[in-house]
Amino acid sequence: MRYNGHNVLAIVVAAIAVWAIGFLIYVVLFQQQWLQWMGVTEAEMQQDNGRMPFMVVMPFLQAIGISLAVKWRNTSGWMAGAMTGVLMAIFLAIAARMYGWVYSFEPNELFGLDCMHYLLTHAVAGAILGAWK
Numbered sequence: 001m002r003y004n005g006h007n008v009l010a011i012v013v014a015a016i017a018v019w020a021i022g023f024l025i026y027v028v029l030f031q032q033q034w035l036q037w038m039g040v041t042e043a044e045m046q047q048d049n050g051r052m053p054f055m056v057v058m059p060f061l062q063a064i065g066i067s068l069a070v071k072w073r074n075t076s077g078w079m080a081g082a083m084t085g086v087l088m089a090i091f092l093a094i095a096a097r098m099y100g101w102v103y104s105f106e107p108n109e110l111f112g113l114d115c116m117h118y119l120l121t122h123a124v125a126g127a128i129l130g131a132w133k
Contacts, residue, residue, distance in 0.1 A: 005071055010132035011063045014125035018059035021121045030113060037110035062093075063125050070129045081130015085122035093118040 001008045026034050035042065069084050094115050101111040 006067045007132055010129050011067050014063035014128040015059040017124050017128060018062050018121040021124060022117060025117050037107045066125045067129050075130050076133050078127040078131035082123045082127040085126020089118040089122035
């Protein structure tokens with residue numbers, strides 16, 4: 001199914017991949033370190049801050065944005081899509097994330113983990129969207 005020249009199923013799959021990579025990084029691999037760097041306890045994480053429904057929105061916004069960039073660049077193939085994703089990660093996501101790092105006293109490790117997350121998720125989503133035009 002296509003909408004405005006975008007493969008809707010590819011966007012859904014890319015969004016699921018973005019969510020899955022984030023789950024793998026922040027919950028499976030680096031949960032304890034992330035909690036420490038954030039200065040949050042596991043008990044505090046169990047409290048509902050009312051924001052959790054947005055965890056569905058973020059991956060879709062990223063996938064839609066990368067799909068737009070893949071289309072605008074007129075790229076095809078997984079490698080060109082991955083490169084588009086990496087460029088978006090560096091020049092948009094990481095650049096925006098740097099504001100929080102520069103103007104706060106958060107640990108460098110937290111910034112590095114977030115940057116790794118952006119690079120991986122954007123590259124994988126771009127590869128999916130580029131290959132599955």
